[in-house]
Amino acid sequence: MEARIALLPGDGIGPEVMSAAVRILKMVAEHRGHKLHFEEYLIGGCSIDTFGVALTEEALNACKKADAVLLGAVGGPKWDNPAASVRPEQGLLMLRKELGVYANLRPVRVHPALVHASPLKPQQLQGVDMIVVRELTGGLYFGKPRLREKTPQGERAIDTLEYYDFEVERVVDLAFRLAATRRKMVTSVDKANVLESSRLWRQVAQRVGERYPQVSLSHMLVDTxxxxxxxxxxxxxxIVTENMFGDILTDEASVLAGSMGMLPSASLGNSNLGLYEPIHGSAPDIAGKDIANPVGMILSVAMMLRYSLKLEEEASLIEKAVDQVISSQQLTADLGGSLTTRQMADVVLEYISKT
Ligand SMILES: NC(=O)c1ccc[n+]([C@@H]2O[C@H](COP(=O)([O-])OP(=O)(O)OC[C@H]3O[C@@H](n4cnc5c(N)ncnc54)[C@H](O)[C@@H]3O)[C@@H](O)[C@H]2O)c1
Incomplete structure (x- = not known):
């Protein structure tokens, strides 16, 4: 098959983990006779430095025309001024919205060899295998009005948590379709005891659930x-939930897997075009040192092969290679190992070349 992939390495460790993952992608594609065309663009802080905006029109249009978009991470202390009118994450939010990728899938599994890397007791981690589906293009991060103003009572700020029923329906439906291929349980997470938007969310989730009698649905408050x-x-x-709830819960869930560097994500909408990125940020504290864990980015490539390019075998091949490498305790520094980012990619490549 032939496909166009847009690459947005971004800032900090983004380019390091991207380069590791793309080496693996190229090798798998070559092995299996697929022709992939890559185009690389700036996003985030590096784009602000070069063009004055976090994502150019040209980069956005190229992403829209691609079959899939791979993204590293954006941001860093250089662009952290909260009062700045142009900020790195604007590129990311604009990209998600413009691509219409309303569902962010974040699988969380605990590799048996990494049980020791989590602060939880080993018996609590047994059998952990979940996917969090986070609503990505609505909710608190996009609602209007959003403002800050001086008033006679003092300075005030407003954010808005808004959902239409159709926005809830499409993401919950996707969660049910996923659950139907797994252990057939959906947990819809909200704050229905306090928030009106959550009461709508719960009603819609209930309605969608009736279409999937083989899947069980439970509702849970976000604090629980x-x-x-x-x-x-x-x-x-x-688990399916609102944008900000999902953002917070998935960072919490990353602790189960042993490191932020382990977890991939896929952002999907109604077409095959998807946006794939690790869940971690640009990790400025370790950037430029070749010590970042590239596994989250590598597994994001596997998700891209599965969901956008429909290459299930190739996706599984990469996942198995990563599994095998971790089983043999070949790890980066965040997990107590000594491999560099590049070496981690080398050992995954070596495993793939033998199969
Ligand atoms: N999607 C994104 O691009 C995204 C997401 C979150 C944060 N950010 C941005 O990233 C910057 C740093 O944010 P942060 O420090 O809160 O979060 P972070 O995820 O960048 O880092 C949190 C901690 O995890 C470690 N870490 C993260 N990824 C790692 C990896 N692959 N290997 C080894 N260790 C890893 C870091 O060294 C750090 O100690 C900020 O500017 C933030 O806005 C971007």
């Missing part, structure tokens, strides 16, 4: 969910 993620993480199969 944050506790249960730590006390009984293996009880979850598919």
């Amino acid at each position: 969910a944050s506790m249960r993620l730590i006390s009984s993480p293996a009880s979850f199969d598919v």
Whole structure:
């Protein structure tokens, strides 16, 4: 098959993990006779430095025309001024919105060899295998009005948490379709005891659930969910939730996997075009040192092969290679190992070349 992939390495460790993952992607494509065309663009702080905006029109249009977009990470202390009118994450938010990728899938599995890397007790981590589906283009991060103003009572700020029923329906439906291929359990997470938007969310989730009698649906308040993620993480199969709740819960869930560097994500909409990125940020504290863990980015490439290019075998090949490498305790520094980013990619490549 032939496909166009847009690469947005971004800032900090973004380019380091991207280069590791793209080496693996190129090798798998070559092995299996696929023709991939790569185009690289700036996003985030590096784009602000060069063009004055976090994502150019040209880069955005190229992403829209591609079959899939791979993204590293954006941001860093250089662009952290909260009062600045141009900020790195604007590029990311604009990209998600413009591509219409309303569902962010974040699988969380605990590799048996990494049980020691998590602060949780080993028995709590047994059997952890969940996907968090985070709504990505609505909710608190996009609602209007959003403003800051001086008033006679003092300075005030407003953010808005807004959802239309159709926005909830499409993301919950995707969660049910996923659950139908897994352990057939959906947990819809909200704050329905306080928020009107959550009461709508819950009603719509209930309605969607009726279309999937083979999948069980439970509703859970976000505060309870944050506790249960730590006390009984293996009880979850598919979690679906609002944008900010999902943002927070998935960072919490990353602790289960042993490191932020382990987790991939896929952002999907109604077409095959998807946006694939690790869940971590630009990690300025370790950038430029060749020590970042590239596994989250490599597994994001596997998700891209599965969801956008429909190459399930190739996706599994990469996932198995990563599994095998971790089983043999070949790890980067965040997991107590001594491999560099490049060496981690080398050992994954070596495993793939032998299969
Ligand atoms: N999607 C994104 O691009 C994204 C997401 C989150 C944060 N950010 C931005 O990244 C910058 C840093 O944010 P942060 O420090 O809160 O979060 P972060 O995810 O960049 O880092 C948190 C901690 O995890 C470690 N870490 C992260 N990824 C790692 C990897 N692959 N290997 C080894 N260790 C890893 C870092 O060294 C750091 O100690 C900020 O500017 C923030 O706005 C971007």
